[in-house]
Amino acid sequence: MKLTVNGTEHEVDVEPEMPLLWVLRDELNIKGPKYGCGIAQCGACTVHVDGMAVRSCQLPVGDLEGDVTTIEGLGTPESLHAVQAAWVAHQVAQCGYCQSGQIMQAAALLDLNPEPSDAEIDAVMSGNLCRCGTYPRIRAAIHDAAQKLSEA
Structure with missing residues (x-):
């Protein structure tokens, strides 16, 4: 699966239901987004997808539509x-x-x-x-x- 994070295209071999947060942290070693609650209630994992704030802990990477920006790319x-x-x-x-x-x-x-x-x-x-x-x-x-x- 391909995704663009902070302007760089990445290819990752993960299950489509894996939360974007885990792809960012565990597969791409991008540590800015944090795990706080895992249920999209605290906001520690907030990233932008095409400029819109989203909770990456609850967004399956397979459902991702758009470019991701993390604090590292802001x-x-x-x-x-x-x-x-x-x-x-x-x-x-x-x-x-x-x-x-x-x-x-x-x-x-x-x-x-x-x-x-x-x-x-x-x-x-x-x-x-x-x-x-x-x-x-x-x-x-x-x-x-x-x-x-x-x-x-």
């Missing part, structure tokens, strides 16, 4: 995506476990809604759980990233 250390830069500026991460999923969800939100309200941010981000409780910093970082993206 930006680079030399050129961070606006959301990544805002996360750093607002010191959002504490333990960091959920943050790749949070960032991917936030980036997808800003692609669809470049000027979200607090209520819209809360609604979209509500499926991404943070045990450290950095929600106020997450919201502030999203507003900051929205502003930076509008200036670009």
Whole structure:
């Protein structure tokens, strides 16, 4: 089976019902998406498929239609995506476990809604759980990233 991840085409020999998360982590050694709950409730495994945020723990790779972007493909250390830069500026991460999923969800939100309200941010981000409780910093970082993206 062929799939494109972060702009690179890969061929993997896996069962079609294998979750995308396991293909990314175990077959392609892409460790940004995390296993959190396995039932698409926590958001730690969030990636983009053709720009849309999806929970990779519940998406069978055989059902995949589109290119996958993980946190590793969103930006680079030399050129961070606006959301990544805002996360750093607002010191959002504490333990960091959920943050790749949070960032991917936030980036997808800003692609669809470049000027979200607090209520819209809360609604979209509500499926991404943070045990450290950095929600106020997450919201502030999203507003900051929205502003930076509008200036670009």
